[in-house]
Structure formats: structure tokens, C-alpha cells
Amino acid sequence: MSFFSWLANGLGTLIGVVANAVVTTVVDTVRSAYNAFVGSGGAVKDVAAQESRNKQDRLREVNDEIMFLRNRNMSQGGLADGERRRWNSLREERDELLGVLQQAKEVKAAEKILESEAVLEKVEVDLETTHVLQYNAFADTLGKQCRCCGRPMKLQWQRDLNVAGPNDFFWACTGWYVPKGQGRACTHKEPLQRSDYALMTDTSAPEFSVTADEFGIILEDPGTSAIITTRVNDLRSDLTSKNKGVELATCPVHGENMVLRKKSNPTGLLDSYFLVCPRWKPNNQGCPFMEKLKSGSQLAALLKAETGRGIL
Ligand SMILES: [Zn+2]
Ligand SMILES: [Zn+2]
Known part of the structure; x- marks a missing residue:
């Protein structure tokens, strides 16, 4: 069953809430589905x-065994009947x-939605609030499936832009990350619908009290940038020592939580x-699902979700 007639994510955001809907009515709808x-x-x-933790443990075992058979298939040029059935x-x-x-x-x-009801508001994404959309792109979107192949779709945007505009966002099928022959399993993309720009989200984050442009400027400050770097580094050491991935982002193929990594010679904070799938390996040997954290909004969502505090 699904709780939502909208798209949702683990940050407690609903996407596609119609303009004239009232927050309390929307939350009531979620509450009755939840109570049912x-x-x-x-x-x-x-x-x-x-x-969920038990299923994730089992999922890791299953992925391990699938990887083992896959490698065996490649190194031996085939599998025995029993192995193939397995x-x-x-x-x-x-x-x-x-x-x-x-x-x-x-x-x-x-x-998350029920507990944050008091701080939920509707946001119509425009030029000044694209960072709200980008913030939400950090977490897996629940309910958006590719109409060609049924895989989950991911909110993406033109990555070479410092500040993305509303029209720079699009949905992309995660089948793009699944190799098939010489190509990819699915390359379907679609533009956002008008309704996708209507969010109901926790607007109490200080990042949302400034415009997308102002937010971009704040991040260019070397002092701010150094503080954020320290905090993300601390989070990374913490997750690494616990052998944990990040909570709200998972690989669409393997279902495991994504792992936070740092580039060896970065040119700056962004x-x-x-994030990579734990099944990622160098030289295209493993899962290619990777997400660059190239915006302050993504880093803010990461820190907020993992530590309870964003970057401002
Ligand atoms: Zn697809
Ligand atoms: Zn993966």
C-alpha cells in the first residue's frame, strides 16, 4: 500500500501538492492512511x-551472493544450471x-510528516526557491516510477550550473546506471510537471530563509566553507567508523545505503x-551508481538528515 497520493521523501516532503490544498487537510489524509x-x-x-535493519542485512547477503555468481559467470564464461537457478x-x-x-x-x-506538521508549509518553487527543490533531491523520491521500465526515477538538474533555475531540473530513470550490453538499461528522462514544483515541506531550515542566489553567495565565503568542510569530514569519519551509509539515499539497483566519500584532490567544497553505492569498485568493476554532492543544498540536506542540523 502507499500512504501518499503525492510523491514523497524521507525528509518529510510531499511533491505535487495542488495549489489550493490546505496543509492540515493533506496531513490528515496521510494520518488516516497511516492509522489504517x-x-x-x-x-x-x-x-x-x-x-528494516534485518531486511537490509539479508539484502547485503543476497547482493554478496549475486556478485559472487556474476563474477564467476564472467571469469568462467558461464554458470552451471544449478548456479543459474540460484x-x-x-x-x-x-x-x-x-x-x-x-x-x-x-x-x-x-x-516524519506527522511529527513535523507544525513546521510544514507549501512552497511553490520559483527562481528564488530552487534550492528547496535541490535540497529535496538529496533523498530518494518515493512514488516516481519510470513509465518505460518501472524503475525509480531521480530528480536531477544540470550539474554544471552554480545556481540551477526551475527549468534546469528533470526526472531521470535510474536504469541509466544499469549497464546493458554496450549501453544502458533505460535512458528515459522527462521534464518536471507543473505540479512537481508545488512542495509541502519543512521550511524551518535556516537555508530556506534566504534566496537561492543568496545561499550560493554565503557558500562562497571561505570561513563558512571551512566550517562546512569540517562538519562533513566529521560526519564521514563517524559513518566510516560505524561502517554505515547515509540514511535517506539508497542505490536503486542494490537497495543499500549510499556511502559518503571524499575526492582526493578537490578544487573546493562543492x-x-x-555518494557511492557500497558495491562501487574502481575501473567499472562494480555498481556505477554515484551522486556528486555539488550544491550547498545537498550538503545541507545530508547534514540535516544525519546530524539534525543543516549548514546555516
Ligand atoms: Zn526507465
Ligand atoms: Zn548499487
Whole structure:
């Protein structure tokens, strides 16, 4: 089941909330779907979180075994019948696990919305508020599926821009990251619908009290930039020591939480960090799913989600 008739994410944001909808009415809709889920015995809160961790552990084992068979297939030029059957059943199990984990993400997103009701507001994304959209692009979008292949789609934008305008955003199929023959499994892209610019989100973050341009200028300040670098470095050491990925961003293929990494010779703050699938390996040997953290908004969302405080 889905809690939302809108797109959502783990930051407690809904995308595509119609202009004349009232926040409390929207939240009430989420609340009744959530209560119905609880009433039907659905796992929520700590129980759901524990279940989710167990499924993630199993998912890692399944991915390990799939990787092992894949490598064996490549090195030996084929698999025995039994191995091939095993490979197929593992892939089915992975799809099932991904479905269950998706449901758990929806539960969590609904809880986030219910607990932050008091600070939720509607934001119509325009020239001055594109950083709000970019902030939300950090987290997995729930409910946006590719109409060609059914894979999840990701909110993207022209990465070479310092400050992206509303029309620089688009949806891209995550099948782009799945190799198929010499090409990619799906290259479908689509422009944002008008409704995609209507968000209902937690606007209490200080980053949203300035315009997208002002936010860009603040980040150019060397003092600010140094503080953010220290905080992201600290977060990275913390996650690395716990062998953990980031909570709200997962690889669409493997379903595992993305790992925060730092470039060895960055040219500045917005060239320093990226997220990779834990199955990533150098020289195209592993999963190619990677996301560069090239905007202050993404770094703010990362820090806010992981540490409770953004960058301003
Ligand atoms: Zn697709
Ligand atoms: Zn992956």
C-alpha cells in the first residue's frame, strides 16, 4: 500500500501538492492512511526500523551472493544450471526485499510528516526557491516510477550550473546506471510537471530563509566553507567508523545505503564529496551508481538528515 497520493521523501516532503490544498487537510489524509496501516497490523516506528535493519542485512547477503555468481559467470564464461537457478532465485528475493524496504521508507516518511506538521508549509518553487527543490533531491523520491521500465526515477538538474533555475531540473530513470550490453538499461528522462514544483515541506531550515542566489553567495565565503568542510569530514569519519551509509539515499539497483566519500584532490567544497553505492569498485568493476554532492543544498540536506542540523 502507499500512504501518499503525492510523491514523497524521507525528509518529510510531499511533491505535487495542488495549489489550493490546505496543509492540515493533506496531513490528515496521510494520518488516516497511516492509522489504517497501523490498524491492519502494519509495523511502524521502532518495530518497523528493526524489521528494516534485518531486511537490509539479508539484502547485503543476497547482493554478496549475486556478485559472487556474476563474477564467476564472467571469469568462467558461464554458470552451471544449478548456479543459474540460484542466481535467478536470488534476484527474485532481492526484488521482494526491495519492495518491503520501500514500504518501510514510506512508513518512515509518513511518520516524519506527522511529527513535523507544525513546521510544514507549501512552497511553490520559483527562481528564488530552487534550492528547496535541490535540497529535496538529496533523498530518494518515493512514488516516481519510470513509465518505460518501472524503475525509480531521480530528480536531477544540470550539474554544471552554480545556481540551477526551475527549468534546469528533470526526472531521470535510474536504469541509466544499469549497464546493458554496450549501453544502458533505460535512458528515459522527462521534464518536471507543473505540479512537481508545488512542495509541502519543512521550511524551518535556516537555508530556506534566504534566496537561492543568496545561499550560493554565503557558500562562497571561505570561513563558512571551512566550517562546512569540517562538519562533513566529521560526519564521514563517524559513518566510516560505524561502517554505515547515509540514511535517506539508497542505490536503486542494490537497495543499500549510499556511502559518503571524499575526492582526493578537490578544487573546493562543492567538488569534494560524493555518494557511492557500497558495491562501487574502481575501473567499472562494480555498481556505477554515484551522486556528486555539488550544491550547498545537498550538503545541507545530508547534514540535516544525519546530524539534525543543516549548514546555516
Ligand atoms: Zn526507465
Ligand atoms: Zn548499487
